[in-house]
Amino acid sequence: xxxxxxxxxxxxxxxxxxxxxxxxxxxxxxxxxxxxxxxxxxxxxxxxxxxxxxxxxxxxxxxxxxxxxxxxxxxxxxxxxxxxxxxxxxxxxxxxxxxxxxxxxxxxxxxxxxxxxxxxxxxxxxxxxxxxxxxxxxxxxxxxxxxxxxxxxxxxxxxxxxxxxxxxxxxxxxxxxxxxxxxxxxxxxxxxxxxxxxxxxxxxxxxxxxxxxxxxxxxxxxxxxxxxxxxxxxxxxxxxxxxxxxxxxxxxxxxxxxxxxxxxxxxxxxxxxxxxxxxxxxxxxxxxxxxxxxxxxxxxxxxxxxxxxxxxxxx
Amino acid sequence: xxxxxxxxxxxxxxxxxxxxxxxxxxxxxxxxxxxxxxxxxxxxxxxxxxxxxxxxxxxxxxxxxxxxxxxxxxxxxxxxxxxxxxxxxxxxxxxxxxxxxxxxxxxxxxxxxxxxxxxxxxxxxxxxxxxxxxxxxxxxxxxxxxxxxxxxxxxxxxxxxxxxxxxxxxxxxxxxxxxxxxxxxxxxxxxxxxxxxxxxxxxxxxxxxxxxxxxxxxxxxxxxxxxxxxxxxxxxxxxxxxxxxxxxxxxxxxxxxxxxxxxxxxxxxxxxxxxxx
Numbered sequence: 001x002x003x004x005x006x007x008x009x010x011x012x013x014x015x016x017x018x019x020x021x022x023x024x025x026x027x028x029x030x031x032x033x034x035x036x037x038x039x040x041x042x043x044x045x046x047x048x049x050x051x052x053x054x055x056x057x058x059x060x061x062x063x064x065x066x067x068x069x070x071x072x073x074x075x076x077x078x079x080x081x082x083x084x085x086x087x088x089x090x091x092x093x094x095x096x097x098x099x100x101x102x103x104x105x106x107x108x109x110x111x112x113x114x115x116x117x118x119x120x121x122x123x124x125x126x127x128x129x130x131x132x133x134x135x136x137x138x139x140x141x142x143x144x145x146x147x148x149x150x151x152x153x154x155x156x157x158x159x160x161x162x163x164x165x166x167x168x169x170x171x172x173x174x175x176x177x178x179x180x181x182x183x184x185x186x187x188x189x190x191x192x193x194x195x196x197x198x199x200x201x202x203x204x205x206x207x208x209x210x211x212x213x214x215x216x217x218x219x220x221x222x223x224x225x226x227x228x229x230x231x232x233x234x235x236x237x238x239x240x241x242x243x244x245x246x247x248x249x250x251x252x253x254x255x256x257x258x259x260x261x262x263x264x265x266x267x268x269x270x271x272x273x274x275x276x277x278x279x280x281x282x283x284x285x286x287x288x289x290x291x292x293x294x295x296x297x298x299x300x301x302x303x304x305x306x307x308x309x310x311x312x313x314x315x
Numbered sequence: 316x317x318x319x320x321x322x323x324x325x326x327x328x329x330x331x332x333x334x335x336x337x338x339x340x341x342x343x344x345x346x347x348x349x350x351x352x353x354x355x356x357x358x359x360x361x362x363x364x365x366x367x368x369x370x371x372x373x374x375x376x377x378x379x380x381x382x383x384x385x386x387x388x389x390x391x392x393x394x395x396x397x398x399x400x401x402x403x404x405x406x407x408x409x410x411x412x413x414x415x416x417x418x419x420x421x422x423x424x425x426x427x428x429x430x431x432x433x434x435x436x437x438x439x440x441x442x443x444x445x446x447x448x449x450x451x452x453x454x455x456x457x458x459x460x461x462x463x464x465x466x467x468x469x470x471x472x473x474x475x476x477x478x479x480x481x482x483x484x485x486x487x488x489x490x491x492x493x494x495x496x497x498x499x500x501x502x503x504x505x506x507x508x509x510x511x512x513x514x515x516x517x518x519x520x521x522x523x524x525x526x527x528x529x530x531x532x533x534x535x536x537x538x539x540x541x542x543x544x545x546x547x548x549x550x551x552x553x554x555x556x557x558x559x560x561x562x563x564x565x566x567x568x569x570x571x572x573x574x575x576x577x578x579x580x581x582x583x584x585x586x587x588x589x590x591x592x
Contacts, residue, residue: 045427045591045592048431048434049430049431049434050427050430050431050591050592051591051592052589052591065434066434066435068434069335069336070333070334070335070336071336071431071432071433071434072431072432073333075431077431079427079431080424080427082423082424083424083425083426083427083428083431084423084424084425084428085348085352085419085420085423085425086423087352087353087354087419088348088351088352088425089351092347092348092350092351093351093425093428095347095351096344096345096347096348096351097344097428097429097432099340099343099344099347100336100340100341100344100432100433101333101334101335101336101340101432102333102334102340103334140428
C-alpha cells in the first residue's frame with residue numbers, strides 16, 4: 001500500500017506537485033494519469049526518496065522509502081527506462097543492483113528470461129532500442145520480487161505485442177496481491193489495464209476514482225438522433241430548452257436530455273425517428289474533460305503556473 | 316509467466332527476513348560495476364602503460380646521457396624518482412577514472428537506479444571510494460614496482476641505480492601508488508559534488524595543474540610559502556628520495572594532500588545526501 005499525504009514539491013517559486021493525498025491499494029492496478037508535465041514523475045520520485053518533498057509525506061507499507069531495509073525486495077521501480085549506464089550489459093546492470101540486497105544470480109537470469117531479453121543480456125545497453133530499454137527497466141523493477149511496483153510510463157516505446165505483454169503482466173501481478181502504481185498520459189491504455197485511477201493536472205488532484213466512476217463524471221453524455229425531419233425536431237427541442245450540439249442533414253446530437261424524453265417529444269409531434277442512441281463519453285473524452293476543467297477552473301493560479309509545470313515536462 | 320512469479324513470490328514470503336542493504340553488499344555492487352565497464356579497463360590500462368612506459372623511457376634517456384651530465388646535477392640525481400616519472404601522466408587517466416565513476420552514473424541516469432537500491436545514499440560514496448581506491452592502489456602499486464625494478468636495471472649499466480633497500484625507495488614506490496589512489500578519490504568527491512563530467516574534470520585538473528602556475532605569478536615570497544601546500548607539490552613528495560628543502564616532510568606533505576581529497580569527499584557527501592537525484 002502506497003500512501004501520500006499532502007505531498008508537495010516546489011522548485012523555487014514553481015509548484016510541481018501541490019498538496020497531493022492519495023492511497024494506492026494492493027490487489028489492483030492503479031493508474032496515475034495526467035497530461036505531460038502534470039507532476040506524475042515528480043510524485044513518483046518523491047515516493048522513492050529520490051526527490052525530497054517540500055511538504056507532506058509518502059510511505060510504502062507504512063515506511064518512508066529511505067527507511068526500508070531491503071528496498072529492492074519491497075518496492076520495484078521503473079522511473080525511466082534509461083536508468084542504466086550505456087556502457088554496461090543488461091546482465092551486469094542487474095547483477096550490480098541485485099548485489100546491494102543479496103539477490104542471487106539465479107534470480108537475475110530469471111527476470112532476464114521473464115522480460116524476454118535473454119539473447120541480448122550480455123550486450124551493451126547503449127545499443128538497446130527503446131522497447132528493449134523498457135523491458136530492462138521492468139526487469140530491474142521485478143528483480144527483488146517486490147510487493148509494490150511503481151512504474152513510470154512503462155508502455156512508452158513498446159510495440160503492440162509488448163504493450164499487451166505489460167498489460168497482462170501488470171494484471172497478473174496485481175492478482176497476486178501486489179500494489180501496482182502505473183503512470184501514463186494515455187487514458188486509453190489505462191482504461192484497459194487499471195481498475196482505479198488517480199488523475200492529476202498541474203500538480204493538483206483532479207480525480208481519485210474507479211474507471212467506471214470516471215466515465216460517469218463526464219459531462220459529455222449525448223444522444224444521437226437520426227430523423228428525416230431534423231429541422232422540426234430541433235425547433236421542438238429548442239422550445240423545451242434542450243441544446244442541440246451538432247447537426248448534419250438528418251443527424252443531430254443532443255445533450256442535456258435523455259433518449260426517453262427525446263423519443264417522447266418526437267412521438268407526440270409525429271416525427272419519425274430512424275435512430276436514437278445514447279452516447280456515453282469515451283474514457284479518453286472524460287479524461288480530456290476533467291483535465292481541461294482543472295486547467296480552466298483551477299484555483300486562482302499565477303499566470304506563470306502553467307509554465308511552471310510545462311518547464312519540467314520530463315517530470 | 317504468472318506461475319513463475321507466483322512461485323517466486325511464495326519463496327519471498329517464506330523468508331521474511333531477507334538480506335538487507337549493507338555496506339559490504341554495496342561494495343560488492345560497486346565492484347561489479349567497476350568490472351563491467353570497458354572504459355574502466357582502458358583507464359587502468361592507460362595509467363599502467365604511462366607509468367611503466369614513461370618510467371622506462373626516462374631511465375633509458377638518463378642512462379644514455381649519464382656521462383654528459385654535469386657533476387652537480389649528478390650529485391642531486393634521484394634514480395628512484397626518474398623511474399617513477401610516468402606517474403605524472405598516469406594521474407590524468409586515474410583522475411578521469413575517478414570522476415567518471417560518479418558522473419558517468421549521473422549522465423546516463425544510472426544514479427537513480429543506484430539510489431533507489433541504496434536509498435541511504437552515503438554507502439554508495441563509501442563503496443566507490445573503497446572499490447576504486449583498492450583497485451587503483453593495487454594496479455598502480457604493481458605498475459610502480461615494475462617500472463622501478465626495470466628502470467633501476469637499465470640505469471645499473473652506469474652503476475647509479477637505486478634498489479628497494481635504498482633509503483626512501485620503497486616509500487617512493489608506495490607513494491606513487493598512494494598519490495594516484497588519492498587523486499582517484501579526489502575525483503570521486505568532486506564527481507558527487509559537481510555531478511557533471513566536464514565540471515569535475517576541469518576542477519580536478521585546475522586544482523592540480525593550473526593552481527601551481529597561478530601561484531607562481533604571485534610576488535615573492537608568496538610562491539615559496541604557498542607552493543609546498545598545493546596538491547601536486549604536496550602529493551608527490553613521497554616519490555623523492557633526495558630531500559628537497561623547499562618542500563614539507565614526506566608524510567606531512569602527503570597528509571596535506573589527503574586533506575584536499577577529504578574536503579572534496581565531505582562536500583560531495585553533503586551534496587549527495589541533500590540534493591534531489
